[in-house]
Amino acid sequence: MKVLSVTSECVPLVKTGGLADVAGALPAALAGHGVEMRTILPGYPAVMAAQGQGPVLREIADLFGGPARILRGMLDGTVLYVLDAPHLYGRDGTPYLGPDGKDWPDNPQRFAALDRAAALIAAEGIEGWRPQILHLHDWQAGLTPVYLRQLGVRDVRSLLTIHNIAFQGLAPAHLLGALQLPAHLFNPQGFEYWGRISALKAGIVFADKVSTVSPTYAEELLTPEFGMGMQGVLAGRAGDFTGILNGIDLDVWQPPFDKPAGKVPLRRALRAEFGLPEAAGPLCVVISRLTGQKGLDLLLEALPVLLDCGGQLAVLGSGDAGLEAAFRDAAARHPGVALRIGYDEDLAHRMIAGGDAILVPSRFEPCGLTQLYGLRFGTLPVVSLTGGLADTVINASAAGVAAGVATGLQFHPVDAPALSRALRRLCALWQQPKLWQRMVRNAMAQPVGWDASAQTYADLFRTMTD
Ligand code: ADP
Numbered sequence: 001m002k003v004l005s006v007t008s009e010c011v012p013l014v015k016t017g018g019l020a021d022v023a024g025a026l027p028a029a030l031a032g033h034g035v036e037m038r039t040i041l042p043g044y045p046a047v048m049a050a051q052g053q054g055p056v057l058r059e060i061a062d063l064f065g066g067p068a069r070i071l072r073g074m075l076d077g078t079v080l081y082v083l084d085a086p087h088l089y090g091r092d093g094t095p096y097l098g099p100d101g102k103d104w105p106d107n108p109q110r111f112a113a114l115d116r117a118a119a120l121i122a123a124e125g126i127e128g129w130r131p132q133i134l135h136l137h138d139w140q141a142g143l144t145p146v147y148l149r150q151l152g153v154r155d156v157r158s159l160l161t162i163h164n165i166a167f168q169g170l171a172p173a174h175l176l177g178a179l180q181l182p183a184h185l186f187n188p189q190g191f192e193y194w195g196r197i198s199a200l201k202a203g204i205v206f207a208d209k210v211s212t213v214s215p216t217y218a219e220e221l222l223t224p225e226f227g228m229g230m231q232g233v234l235a236g237r238a239g240d241f242t243g244i245l246n247g248i249d250l251d252v253w254q255p256p257f258d259k260p261a262g263k264v265p266l267r268r269a270l271r272a273e274f275g276l277p278e279a280a281g282p283l284c285v286v287i288s289r290l291t292g293q294k295g296l297d298l299l300l301e302a303l304p305v306l307l308d309c310g311g312q313l314a315v316l317g318s319g320d321a322g323l324e325a326a327f328r329d330a331a332a333r334h335p336g337v338a339l340r341i342g343y344d345e346d347l348a349h350r351m352i353a354g355g356d357a358i359l360v361p362s363r364f365e366p367c368g369l370t371q372l373y374g375l376r377f378g379t380l381p382v383v384s385l386t387g388g389l390a391d392t393v394i395n396a397s398a399a400g401v402a403a404g405v406a407t408g409l410q411f412h413p414v415d416a417p418a419l420s421r422a423l424r425r426l427c428a429l430w431q432q433p434k435l436w437q438r439m440v441r442n443a444m445a446q447p448v449g450w451d452a453s454a455q456t457y458a459d460l461f462r463t464m465t466d
Pocket of ligand 1: 016287317348
């Protein structure tokens with residue numbers, strides 16, 4: 001089975017969120033299931049520096065305003081196609097934002113170019129290799145099925161995976177021509193969304209199958225509360241729409257201990273690193289983008305409960321200026337709170353390893369990865385009951401404890417009083433070391449790798465080509 005993954009980010013080359021982890025991990029995970037997955041990625045400066053030396057496989061004279069080339073790279077044993085288009089990608093900043101923190105004004109063209117190149121590969125093949133399926137990630141890959149149609153490609157299927165419905169790839173209607181999109185599909189049954197082009201909607205409507213990254217998020221996306229305007233469009237594809245849980249890379253997230261006691265020196269080191277004193281309560285960690293989605297304003301409200309029971313909080317994140325300031329203020333006022341603003345993979349590992357609990361109070365969470373890291377390291381997740389958080393944590397309710405299966409805490413509704421109750425319960429559990437250690441062992445034993453989901457993707461790909 002030959003699959004081309006079309007993605008705007010991919011670890012270890014470029015990452016702003018969980019999408020990059022998934023795109024990076026799937027090729028290796030699927031290899032054991034009879035699927036050869038190759039990847040096409042834009043040639044941002046970091047990608048060119050690491051993978052830009054390979055042979056030129058295809059030249060495109062004019063790709064939305066300039067010449068482009070497809071180069072061959074190799075990433076962890078899988079083939080990578082780098083779309084080198086300096087007029088679109090050769091600039092500093094993140095994949096989506098300029099140095100001023102605003103979306104690149106030509107984002108519609110930048111990702112339409114990725115989609116166009118992927119459709120060309122599907123149409124013509126590349127170096128003698130032609131995919132049977134395109135695996136499209138988020139709105140950045142959403143226009144691909146439209147270009148496939150335009151190029152008359154009928155024998156290549158497509159799967160769109162939605163990692164976060166909040167990002168919909170909207171563009172003004174006057175770009176129809178510039179993006180080389182067929183005007184006859186610009187209507188509410190096609191890729192028009194209230195007068196604008198929606199790349200995400202294009203993917204939902206025209207891909208053969210649609211998936212998202214957890215079963216609960218798949219259900220939630222069909223509701224007005226979570227669907228963010230796409231619930232009706234998704235309902236129209238309900239028969240072709242499923243949720244497949246993300247896994248994590250077990251080699252990258254490998255605890256250096258196998259018993260709960262192994263955490264003790266790591267916790268001590270983490271406290272020292274954050275300048276936190278020894279304490280009677282659990283050391284809680286947060287590793288997150290600081291945005292409204294992540295519900296961390298609720299944590300600021302609930303913080304007194306944690307501090308009152310001797311608990312501590314170490315936060316690593318960056319994002320919203322107001323939230324950064326609020327956490328800075330909390331760290332200044334409370335000796336039990338410490339903060340690092342920034343993005344730091346190594347520190348994230350040390351926090352997951354040394355923390356006792358990881359807090360993920362998201363308002364919505366398609367899958368979430370940090371709670372999975374937490375489970376793997378026996379860092380008990382305290383999560384809101386939504387999306388993938390609902391699917392991956394077993395709540396320490398009276399029943400969960402009695403059955404001996406609990407791995408963390410879930411709270412609902414997603415508000416500060418419910419989070420406060422969960423933190424109070426966390427502290428009560430901390431006072432019962434036997435029970436806590438049982439939960440740590442349960443958490444560490446939970447399978448959070450890619451095995452099961454890789455099989456599910458492989459099965460889905462097979463049904464698509466039958
Ligand atoms: P999202 O994709 O919505 O940001 P996920 O939980 O799915 O949320 O994935 C976030 C990923 O980014 C995780 O791998 C997490 O460890 C990582 N991450 C987020 N913020 C930081 C940070 N400040 N430093 C290091 N890693 C971070």
